[in-house]
Amino acid sequence: MDIRQLEYFLAIVDSGGFNRAASALYVSQPSLSQAVRTLERDLGSDLFHRIGRRVVLTEAGRALIEPARAAVRSLETARASVASVHELRTGRLDVASMPSQAVEPLTTLISAFSDRHPGVVVTVKAVFTARDVTEAVRTGTVELGLLATAGPLPCTEVATLDLGRQRFVLLVPPGDPFGGRGSLTSEELSGRRLIVGQPGTGMRAYVDSLRDQGVAFSVAAEIEHRVAVLPLVLAGLGLAVVTDSWRDLAWRAGAHVLDIEPATALHIGLVSRRGPVSPAAAAFLATASATAAPA
Template sequence: MDILRLRYFLAIVDSGGFNRAAAVLYVSQPSLSQAIRTLERDLGTELFHRIGRRAVLTEAGRALIGPAREAVRSLETARASVESVHELRTGRLDVASMPSQAIEPLTTLIRSFSDRHPGVVVVVKAVFTAHDVIEAVRTGAVELGLLACAGPLPDKEVDTFGLGRQRFVLLVPPGDPLAGRRSVGSGELSGRRLIVGQPGTGMRAYTDSLREQGVEFSVAAETEHRVSLLPLVLAGAGLAVVTESWRDLARRAGAHVLDIEPATALSVGLVSRRGLLSPASSAFLAAAGAHVESDR
């Protein structure tokens, strides 16, 4: 089976159609269509239902996604292993990260890795839950994943490297009665308006747990877009419970950051597929290990 045709197949899946995939791949749409028809002949089944200009995956097409990603990723790992003799002068590393952890520790990890391997491009994919991070790594969509969870770090189907813990803090706008304080009791959030994340995130699980404990707050906004959190807080729309990865950024933007007592924290870690890793993945994990050691 031609690996190039599998790349074309995955590009259509990820882009949502033949025309978009052709643009991403810099090939003509007829050439792309012909490659997929050849792949379908090789497999003896249709991978897409052609409905006008739309391409809808068949059951066989859905079944091919996982094996195709693994085949493409394995080839990339093999190629990268050969290229490693050039000391990672060039290359690419795909990392899936949850939003808050993309601020920290990912910023520091990428800086440390890039200092050692400036020719390797780190491509960060946005995912919103720990489950989504694991799925992206397990299926080969990315090589590494950065996640946070309330309990122990996951260790099924992936290898895990712990990076520490991040406690929850409260973002408060200037002029708020809480501004200027260093900490706030979780019970003091009763009667306040909070900006919350979507279900499935650690931030949302924490605020839901407060309500279960009898802390009666109202929801000012629910957002998947973490970039909107600070502007909403600074505009006075509500307060936001986030992890302390936001602390420095929020303070520089003008928000006040208060520790929430009693302290509650998320475990943060990197996950990778089990088995052979690309040289770039191995180097990134090594840089992460050095970062953890330096913090001790």
């Protein structure tokens, strides 16, 4: 067994098939298949059920995913550690982020990090729940994760850097009766149409809590793609509760942004795996620590 075989195996898992994995890896499909067959012989077990052109993971294949990711990530860390003598002139850093936090603070963090290390490419993976961010970091899919949670920040499975809090605000289209105001009470959302996120997100949990408190709003749309929220607000479909990270972007686009009273906020954290991380991840954590808002 070697790292190349594990990388090929993970590419098939992540891309969903041999042909797409071969294209992504820039290798021939027969070479990829041969490497996987050799890996299966070494392990003494089939990793995939081959059904026509489709492949489905076997139980052994599913069991291999997490240790394979850990092994590949460890090798990447070792390679990056050697490259660190060159002051991070090149490299790549994988980060998972929930959508609102990809607006802020991720924009500021990447900007500050890239100023110091312009040769390191930051690749951002979209993840929609705090649990999924933690799992992506824990299993080695990414090195760092940016999440928001109404409860305590995770601290058992991963290491966490507290980046402060983001309060909930209301996006309002031009011409709306709320438009000339700086704030409103949550009760004033009764009778209004809201654009909401999918279940499992902090935004959705907050809106659902308002309904539990007797705020009788209606749902205009349930959106998984957070990038569509602001355009839908500007189009007049409804109002949207988002985090304060959207304030500047929404204001520049022409929407009004109102504080919701009483103030309710999410905790923002940058998580990393416990143990050694690559020099790029360590540098990013140091950047985040230097720019973190006071708790």
